[in-house]
Amino acid sequence: MLTPTAPASTRAVRVRHTTSATRTSARCSSCAMRQLCMPQGVAANELPQLEAVICSARSVRRGESLYRAGDSFDSLYAVRSGSLKTVMAHRDGREQVTGLRLAGEALGLDGISSDQHACSAVALEDSSVCIIPYAELKHLCREIGSMQERLHKLMGEQIVREAAQMMVLGSLSADERVAAFLLDISERNAQRGYSPAEFNLRMTREDMGSYLGMTLETVSRTLSRFQKRGLIDAQGRFIHIVDPEGLRHVGAPSA
Incomplete structure (x- = not known):
């Protein structure tokens, strides 16, 4: 199948992205996360064109930054394995964790508006991401309507996710925030075919x-309280959700 020819500036981006020894080829057709990721809604016969745009997969070690706030934006990323957090810095140097990205989710959309990344993306565990040069992706979107629709949906999903997080921070109690966070991880794990009841929290209590807009001590006390109530069993970062319905009703008025 013929693939679009990228302009010289875009080809330069591709060369720059493939020089690292930590990068390997990436194929959507063989990825277990393709139904959650960029290819969602793209016809099978159009996948080769998308795969031609994805220049490589890059490994990101735990604690390493995929990109930093202020870095020039030239690519989107799709988490192939592992997980990353997004972080924004306050003017006084304090950092705020703004998001958690799991396998099959997109990263880097924050850079589209100003051509600079507004936040940093840091690996919570050894992870890998697919690199999607944005200039080439825009070219592909003009050729494949479903790809453009998928990109718009990714942007919409991020808006919805951030609005939901604002509601969590603005209107829920500490117990409700932690319960909502655990249920969110549970549901996202289920979407990926993992256990919704048992998982390792990749975020530290501090993260x-x-x-969640809480102190480390409040997070720890809340998890301990949930354990005493029989809602969860927490052993370090390992979480077993014992009573999901009970978690859903945390903070609800008694009948």
Whole structure:
């Protein structure tokens, strides 16, 4: 199948992205996350064109930054395995965790508006991402309507996710915030074919507090309280959701 010819500037981007020894080829057709990721809604006979745009997969070690706030934007990323957090810095140097990205989810959309990344993306565990040069992706979107629709949906999903997080921070109690966070991880794991009841929290308690607008001590006390109530069993970062319905009703008025 013929693939679009990228302009010279875009080809330069591709060369720059493939020089690292930590990068390997990436194929959507063989990826277990393709039904959650960029190819969702793209016809099978159009996949080769998308695969031609995805220049490589890059490994990101735990604690390593995929990109930093202020870096020039030239690519979107799709999490192939592992998980990453997004972080924004306050003017006084404090950092705020703003998001958690799991396998099959997109990263880098924050850079589209200003051609610079507004936040940093840091691996919570050894992870890998697919690199999608944005200039080539735009070219592909003009050729394949379903690809353009998929990109718009990814942007819409991020808006909805951020609005939901604002509601969590603005209107829920500490117990409700932690319960909502655990249920969110549970549901996202289920979408990926993993256990919704048992999982390892990749975020530290401190990261959870930053993400949920709580102190480390409040997060720890809340998890301990949930354990005493029989809602969860927490052993370090390992979480077993014992009573999901009970978690859903945390903070609800008694009948």
